[in-house]
Amino acid sequence: MPNLEKTETVRDKAQEARPLDAFDRRILGELAQDAGLSYAELGSRAGLSAPAVHERVKRLRATGRIRGTVAVLDGPATGKPFLAFVHVDSTGWGKTQELLALAELPEVEEIHSVAGDTCMLLKVRCASSRALEGLLARLYALPSVKATRSYVVLSTFLERTPQAEITEALEEKRNPLDIATG
Amino acid sequence: MPNLEKTETVRDKAQEARPLDAFDRRILGELAQDAGLSYAELGSRAGLSAPAVHERVKRLRATGRIRGTVAVLDGPATGKPFLAFVHVDSTGWGKTQELLALAELPEVEEIHSVAGDTCMLLKVRCASSRALEGLLARLYALPSVKATRSYVVLSTFLERTPQAEITEALEEKRNPLDIATG
DNA sequence: TTGAAGAAAGGAATCTCATTCGGAGCAATT
DNA sequence: AATTGCTCCGAATGAGATTCCTTTCTTCAA
Known part of the structure; x- marks a missing residue:
């Protein structure tokens, strides 16, 4: 199980404004669903080695993309x-x-x-x-x-923490002012 | 870091209807805040040994009190x-x-x-x-x-997953029908 | 085009901690 | 009083997190 908490040292300097690449998204997506994956397993899913994933997770934590790791209790x-x-x-x-x-x-x-x-x-x-x-x-x-x-609330059909993926299609709606240019 | 995921075997038979004792509440409370604590640390906070905590966490998972462990992403x-x-x-x-x-x-x-x-x-x-x-x-x-x-949403002041503690005082309100006996 | 520098990945070693095992204490039941 | 069941603890083991070092790729400059 990756230790998302205690590791402080990041090999290179903390970079804030780095856009998330596909690897990061994948890692975030997996961890948002199950933070109990081993780095080895996480690496095999993302196509990276365990140390590489470890490095990225440290950075994702250091840059605030990952706020923490919690046990989800059942109400x-x-x-x-x-x-x-x-x-x-x-x-x-x-x-x-x-x-x-x-x-x-x-x-x-x-x-x-x-x-x-x-x-x-x-x-x-x-x-x-x-x-x-x-x-x-x-x-x-x-x-x-x-x-x-x-x-x-009478029934809860879905309840989860923020997900990593973004549905690009939601923003593809054309601006009303662009109708003429159709 | 406790592995809240992969451990399947519980020493004794799964008991569903056991009320949570003070130890369980404490453990749940800590894990809901930070699932990255080691069993040793968790044990010292709850006043138990690491294996004892481990056993309880397994049971809490098996009985559905803990739904899973996730990384909390920052929106x-x-x-x-x-x-x-x-x-x-x-x-x-x-x-x-x-x-x-x-x-x-x-x-x-x-x-x-x-x-x-x-x-x-x-x-x-x-x-x-x-x-x-x-x-x-x-x-x-x-x-x-x-x-x-x-x-x-303009500002988010608080956002967290279900907590373990229960405020007893909230239920202490006297029943309106009991006013006469108040 | 070539050389140098920085960043990041992989492999192997280490070391912490999760996990297991066996035994002891304690309560309830007979 | 003995037995049974449950939960605890201490020690041993093994998995995996973490580190170190080397290699590769990219980028920038000459």
Whole structure:
């Protein structure tokens, strides 16, 4: 199993602005799916030797492409079968600091500020609907929180961390201004 | 680095319905944060020996508490700086099968069916707003998709995988019917 | 065109750590 | 009190991460 954590030394100087090549993409793709692969196995899949892959992974970590390696826990199996997304409408601006205090709760998995008909968006996973209620109570205790809308998840069909691949076709849509040049 | 992947043999028979004890919680908590810890380090933090921790991790995997081990990629650093949540209103029921085809796209990270004023909720990370537009185009190409609302993420303050800890206090809220006895 | 320099890959050696094995402690059951 | 089952620990083993060194390829300059 590759040690994605402890290796600090990179043979050459840290280069930030190097575009990912096909090897890097492949390595990232595999590791995003299963970080437990050995460097040898990873190398054989990418067409490189183990030391070469090792070198690249070190660089991918050093340049921030890989943020870390984590065990993915199963919510229901670990006592938190209740998943919900909570939209928060708050008054004022820069009051988000208050919401950040919620990051202390292990039930809160994501906090984003968004554009749209709401200010903040939370992803929350907790033990029960009662726990969600308790969390909403804490939310409303904040002075700046005006309203919330909760979307309780009924079924999860897909849930994964960021993937390495990019679908080029999504950007191939022609610019409306280019219609004339068709 | 613990190999959370390849070990198959568990010394005793697989037991499904064993409640997590304090050791398990601690181990899960550490691994959810950093799966690159050695068993020795993990053991010293949990107050167990390396083989004991190893045994428990095997069981946690075998019983589905740990779903896997992955490298967490950085969206912007890997070419996908654009994050959005998309609410999908669709006609009919059981038409979700169509949406599941979107799981093929690496840009789609989550697909949930939810209760609330919308049917499905997608988490999407892509290269640009144009790519999001391309993805919405694919959405509207589906016969059952009636409308969508997109929440484009401006800032992400917290984003992590399911955590092991549970905040007991959230469930301590007294039942409204118990007010008289309060 | 040739030479030099830098970057990266592969092979082999080393060394850390995952993994296994056997035995001991402890609790529950009979 | 004895037995059974479970989980722990310590030591031994082996796999694989990590390092070192050499070679190759590319790039830039003369």
